[in-house]
Amino acid sequence: MDFLQSLLMGFHVAMTPENLMFCLIGATVGTAVGVLPGIGPVTTIAMLIPLTFHMPAIGSLIMLAGIYYGANHAGSTTAIMLNMPGEPSSVVVCLDGYPLAKKGRAGAALAMSAISSFVAGCVAFMIVAALSPQLSHIALAFGPTEYFATIVMALIMASILTDDSLVTTLGMCMIGLLIGAVGTDLTTGDERYAFGIPSLSDGVNFVAVAVGLYAFTEIIEYSGTTAIRQKMSFSFRGLIPSRDDLTRSWKPILRGTALGSAFGIFPGTGPMLSSFVGYSMEKRLAKDPSRFGKGAIEGVVGPEAAANAAAITHFIPMLTLGIPAGAAMAIMLGALQIQGIAPGPGVMTDHPALFWGLIASMWIGNLMLLVLNLPLIGLWVRLLGMPFHVLYPPIIAFSCIGVYSEQNSYFDILFAAGLGLLGILFRILGANPAPLILSVVLEPLLEQNFRRAMIIGNGDVSVFLKNPISLGILLFTAAVMIYFKVKRKSIIDDVVNLDDKAREPA
Amino acid sequence: MLQIQNIRQFWLGVLFGVIGLIALWELPRPIGTLTAMGPGYFPMLLGIGLVLAGAASIVIGIRSHSHTEVEPLSLVPTFFIISGIVAMALLIDRAGLAVSLLFMVLGTCYDRVLKHPIEVAVIYIAVLGMTWGVFLHLIKLPIKLFW
Amino acid sequence: MNRKLLRFLLAAFAFAPAASTIAQTTDYPTQTVRVIVPYAPGGGTDITARIVAEQLSKEWGQSVIIENRPGAASQIGIDFVSKAKPDGYTLLWASSDGLSILPAVKATVPYKIPGSFEFISSFSSYPLVHSVSAKLPITNMKEFLDYAKAHPGQMNYASTGPGGGSHLQAAYIAKELGLDLKHVPYDSGGPASVAVAGGHAEFTEQGPSTVLPYIKAGTLRAIVVSGSKRASALPDVPTIAEAGYPNLTSDLYYGILAPAGTPAAIVQKVRDDVQKVLKSPGMTERLNSLGLEPFGLTGDEFKTFVVNDLNKWTKAAKAIDFRLSGP
Numbered sequence: 001m002d003f004l005q006s007l008l009m010g011f012h013v014a015m016t017p018e019n020l021m022f023c024l025i026g027a028t029v030g031t032a033v034g035v036l037p038g039i040g041p042v043t044t045i046a047m048l049i050p051l052t053f054h055m056p057a058i059g060s061l062i063m064l065a066g067i068y069y070g071a072n073h074a075g076s077t078t079a080i081m082l083n084m085p086g087e088p089s090s091v092v093v094c095l096d097g098y099p100l101a102k103k104g105r106a107g108a109a110l111a112m113s114a115i116s117s118f119v120a121g122c123v124a125f126m127i128v129a130a131l132s133p134q135l136s137h138i139a140l141a142f143g144p145t146e147y148f149a150t151i152v153m154a155l156i157m158a159s160i161l162t163d164d165s166l167v168t169t170l171g172m173c174m175i176g177l178l179i180g181a182v183g184t185d186l187t188t189g190d191e192r193y194a195f196g197i198p199s200l201s202d203g204v205n206f207v208a209v210a211v212g213l214y215a216f217t218e219i220i221e222y223s224g225t226t227a228i229r230q231k232m233s234f235s236f237r238g239l240i241p242s243r244d245d246l247t248r249s250w251k252p253i254l255r256g257t258a259l260g261s262a263f264g265i266f267p268g269t270g271p272m273l274s275s276f277v278g279y280s281m282e283k284r285l286a287k288d289p290s291r292f293g294k295g296a297i298e299g300v301v302g303p304e305a306a307a308n309a310a311a312i313t314h315f316i317p318m319l320t321l322g323i324p325a326g327a328a329m330a331i332m333l334g335a336l337q338i339q340g341i342a343p344g345p346g347v348m349t350d351h352p353a354l355f356w357g358l359i360a361s362m363w364i365g366n367l368m369l370l371v372l373n374l375p376l377i378g379l380w381v382r383l384l385g386m387p388f389h390v391l392y393p394p395i396i397a398f399s400c401i402g403v404y405s406e407q408n409s410y411f412d413i414l415f416a417a418g419l420g421l422l423g424i425l426f427r428i429l430g431a432n433p434a435p436l437i438l439s440v441v442l443e444p445l446l447e448q449n450f451r452r453a454m455i456i457g458n459g460d461v462s463v464f465l466k467n468p469i470s471l472g473i474l475l476f477t478a479a480v481m482i483y484f485k486v487k488r489k490s491i492i493d494d495v496v497n498l499d500d501k502a503r504e505p506a
Numbered sequence: 507m508l509q510i511q512n513i514r515q516f517w518l519g520v521l522f523g524v525i526g527l528i529a530l531w532e533l534p535r536p537i538g539t540l541t542a543m544g545p546g547y548f549p550m551l552l553g554i555g556l557v558l559a560g561a562a563s564i565v566i567g568i569r570s571h572s573h574t575e576v577e578p579l580s581l582v583p584t585f586f587i588i589s590g591i592v593a594m595a596l597l598i599d600r601a602g603l604a605v606s607l608l609f610m611v612l613g614t615c616y617d618r619v620l621k622h623p624i625e626v627a628v629i630y631i632a633v634l635g636m637t638w639g640v641f642l643h644l645i646k647l648p649i650k651l652f653w
Numbered sequence: 654m655n656r657k658l659l660r661f662l663l664a665a666f667a668f669a670p671a672a673s674t675i676a677q678t679t680d681y682p683t684q685t686v687r688v689i690v691p692y693a694p695g696g697g698t699d700i701t702a703r704i705v706a707e708q709l710s711k712e713w714g715q716s717v718i719i720e721n722r723p724g725a726a727s728q729i730g731i732d733f734v735s736k737a738k739p740d741g742y743t744l745l746w747a748s749s750d751g752l753s754i755l756p757a758v759k760a761t762v763p764y765k766i767p768g769s770f771e772f773i774s775s776f777s778s779y780p781l782v783h784s785v786s787a788k789l790p791i792t793n794m795k796e797f798l799d800y801a802k803a804h805p806g807q808m809n810y811a812s813t814g815p816g817g818g819s820h821l822q823a824a825y826i827a828k829e830l831g832l833d834l835k836h837v838p839y840d841s842g843g844p845a846s847v848a849v850a851g852g853h854a855e856f857t858e859q860g861p862s863t864v865l866p867y868i869k870a871g872t873l874r875a876i877v878v879s880g881s882k883r884a885s886a887l888p889d890v891p892t893i894a895e896a897g898y899p900n901l902t903s904d905l906y907y908g909i910l911a912p913a914g915t916p917a918a919i920v921q922k923v924r925d926d927v928q929k930v931l932k933s934p935g936m937t938e939r940l941n942s943l944g945l946e947p948f949g950l951t952g953d954e955f956k957t958f959v960v961n962d963l964n965k966w967t968k969a970a971k972a973i974d975f976r977l978s979g980p
Binding site: 168181192220390392393398400413428431450 | 525548563576599607640
């Protein structure tokens, strides 16, 4: 069979000692960096790209891919242990992971999240391998109208998960979109809301927004407390998941994997949205939704599996179409071209060894992550035995320098500090910043596609309802929304102030 | 006497409204039309949307029956930690990593500097060593160690 | 803390500005060199930049990295370099779009041609490939004309941004042939080509290296090329002059520049090495396979060419009454 032969060739390429080493380095570095809040996969890949110049094409891609999914996975570690998402996709893992940690079950939560990542990775890997050859024309069906509908879906889906009223969510989305609009208008080249500040004329630094709203806000909130240990009692007995954890988890893992694999394929959606929708789906399907936000293991493994599956199927649009599906993928694309390979439909036919080698290395990398992460969990647990005030100067230092390094701009640190203040304000007012941060990322896509859709549709706003694909997406979104609002009103009432409950000392 | 019940929703509404008005006040020009949008068109939609969301939020806040309270916040740590970060931002180009980190650590460890000066010094040296090793030595970021 | 730190301290104290300037020019490059590409990855500008960066990297033993800063028909990235520190560590890889077309049609651009730059070297020339979605029943210029006439106001073209070559060329065609076409701006050639390949817009004008993968995959169809000669990678596609419209002929170029004020010795070194790359064995074939031709003007020659080209486009824009107002 052609497909199996190609896959075998892929493993042959990926299993050379040299490539195994690159895979190991990538997964290790990615995990180490992903654990640090404020430094996500995008920053890491961007920082390490210079290292790959002197490496063979396949080796450098394998290493960067390892960093990417390693960081994706490790972000959950800090989410569970510190209530600090390592990067955006692990925001939701905080919701139930951290309460679990407070119950002394951090070890089990981490182990289950590692296992769910691995399972999701394996399945998504099979999907990438099997579907890539057929997928390019499906993604081609996405034009401005479909993109716009998808992004609207992304924003509204994210709002389902938050505990806020619809008005609050919409307001937070619009603030995020405004922040995303800062800088130069990508279409006309005019500056917007830059106030003469050079580093704003290029648009806001996303890392600065994330660090300000999450890392800084969190640290300020905790600064009064002396040690995390007082908030959570860790013990190693909890490291091994219970039988109950496993029986509760296997279905959410599979559901999350299916959802994430599907979402990852669409450009613009990705690990973050998948994890958000994965969470809301689990909550929706749960027999006892009130457990969510208080340490439900399903709330950890579902989104985790969805995020990791999406992180891997994300490679499909990039490798087959050359469309980077997110910021990290855009940088990966750059790495591909540094090696003189033009992404697009030609990659699979012109460079089969690279394509299948990379795909095979994803599976090997996931296996490595499993082997690497479980023994290291003890290390992370021990790290948290440290008093909090010892922990946060290095966290702030790494976050600040990470923010600075994006553009070598001190203003970005100031900007992050300002957003820290805004984040404090939101926390006081009990508004969840997640829809805001998603909006910042999606703004250029949303605005440009809205613009194009209006040009093509002659200013007819109803094009979004006339186009079958976008109508389908919007109807689906509305259905989910109505279902959730009407049938589960009690859940919303229950989730109100979920964040605050999660933060109360156990 | 008007008693605002849902005080969070009310103040969020004020915040939305203010941000919306700033966006409209500073609106980039030209605005353009629906089929030929200028740089200001989309921000205009957002500004109007925010003002509307703000107004709705204020009305809900006043008329709501569910009572909320504003989370208490200690101003002191907010002030010192943000000051530490701001000091680091302002100094990193001019004074280098060592000095800017010193101010950051002093700000974030404000409550322990006087009580446990040696501990803070150890934290400072450890943080400096770590950041120097990772960012300057390993990744070779263009940051000076000293001025 | 070791010898390196000690050296750092010594260097900090033994601060000698004159000595360091000399050292800079002879040792260049002593650190990573950034080449700004004002388009997203995947387009011709990006691909050629990467070919050269790879070679320069080997030549210099220093990393030469590509940084993509797309937006507004390459204005954003070009503006970024014009304001960068002129120390030779930030270079620009640009095309005619931002250098001689955008300044011709836009009331104000934030940089000056030629004043904001040191002209290092041009690298290759290329035509725009007039490519239609393969879903349309169009195989030649006449069919294109008939189809567009039959569908007034329904033909959309995807461009690399308002005011770029890909916009102006299509506007030029619309004006000369009396067609009613609509402009859908993208920020780079890659996404614009994907949109046409997917049938969301009807045609696009792009460099051959951008559209070749889609033409090979059968999702785009090349109708004519805008160059004065046929593109070597598309030998069967006629030039626009051969199709009967000689006054729509246009040749574009890629080249490398530095911010004004970059030391002459550095500019000369980069120039020599870029020329070396261009003349290296196999380079002509590699460029040809991408539909490009070697085109190695240096220094003042390159500068004069750009200025003349800018004047030519200004006249062309005036002739069709093309002004950039709104997108």
